[in-house]
Amino acid sequence: MNHIFYLMGKSSSGKDTIYSRILKETGLIPIVLYTTRPIRDSEHEGVEYHFVDDDRFNAMRDGGEVIEWRTYDTKCGKWTYYTASDSLSTENGDRIGIGTLQSYLKIRDRVGDDVIVPVYIEVDDDIRFLRAVEREKQQSSPKYAELCRRFLADNEDFSDEKLSEAGITRRFENNGSVDECLASIKKYITGFQK
Structure with a gap:
């Protein structure tokens, strides 16, 4: 059986870096999410996200193509x-995605616990x-107020209580070397691919 490995964590936990490295170093197929937010300087259409407008989102949602949104x-x-x-x-192999706890739960409801594997950083x-x-300092137009809003919201969105309710018990610490965290995650993923 093929799986969906789903990376989650609070903002600036290293999800994007780990996600990019896993894609380069494994044969996992990416899940590319959609967003109506503006593209950042370092991002590319169809790589980090599909960048769309509100009309496209509404059309996809009305057409039953949207599984979850926030x-x-x-x-x-x-x-x-x-x-x-x-x-x-x-169908064509194991996939990897990145998102929020809420998106994980909606996808899990759609595909089942036996398919989706949570990876919490x-x-x-x-x-x-x-x-x-x-990271924000590197943007051409830093948005520090949004950084603070997101930082505080993440404490609620990824509370220990909510993680426990979702059945997420395995956590991958990324306080120091991203290489150590990445190695631990890759070993974990490999265990499911046998």
């Missing part, structure tokens, strides 16, 4: 992130905050 009322306007059914087929808040500020 809209954030950010300091920069309303941004929607969503998973479409075209991204989840495991954890980082101490002080380290995570400093990483977030450094």
Whole structure:
């Protein structure tokens, strides 16, 4: 049976870095989510996300193609992130995705516990905050108020209680070397592929 390995963690936990490295170093097929938020300077269409407008989201949702979505009322306007059914087929091999706890739960409801495997990345808040500020400084137009909103929201969205309710017990610490965290995750994934 093929699986969907689903990376989750608070903002600036290293998800994007680990996700990119896993894609380069394994044969996993990416799940590319959709978003209505503007593309960042370092991002590429169809790689990190499919960047679409509200009309496209509404058409896909009305057509039954959207599995889950969430809209954030950010300091920069309303941004929607969503998973479409075209991204989840495991017919051609194991897949890997990245998202929130809520998106994980919706996808799990759709494909089942035996298909989706949670991979939760954890980082101490002080380290995570400093990483977030450094990343935001690199943007052509830093949005620090949005960084703070997201940082605080993540503490609620990924609370220990919610993780426990979702059945997520395995956590991968990324406080120091991303290489060590990545090696641990790859070993974990390999265990499911045997």
